[in-house]
Amino acid sequence: MNIQERSGKIxxxxxxxxxxxxxxxxxxxxxxxxxxxxxxxxxxxxxRNPKSGIYDANIWIFESTLPETAPLHQHIDDVLKVLEAxxx
Numbered sequence: 001m002n003i004q005e006r007s008g009k010i011x012x013x014x015x016x017x018x019x020x021x022x023x024x025x026x027x028x029x030x031x032x033x034x035x036x037x038x039x040x041x042x043x044x045x046x047x048r049n050p051k052s053g054i055y056d057a058n059i060w061i062f063e064s065t066l067p068e069t070a071p072l073h074q075h076i077d078d079v080l081k082v083l084e085a086x087x088x
């Protein structure tokens with residue numbers, strides 16, 4: 001089922017940090033939060049396609065854990081709740 005076939009609204013929230021200098025593992029240690037996804041500068045965008053593009057920055061992503069059907073404000077609150085529990 002693709003997005004066009006779904007009924008109702010979908011929403012999502014995430015904190016994304018892009019940096020050319022700081023490794024995702026360093027961000028994880030500094031923030032005390034495990035990312036839901038991360039990408040390393042210079043790595044291929046697809047492990048299965050050797051001709052895929054290359055990430056031009058390190059990317060650290062923490063995504064809301066709520067279902068897509070949850071309202072946007074709840075997704076934002078979900079991400080903020082985790083950030084507030086880990087003050088830097």
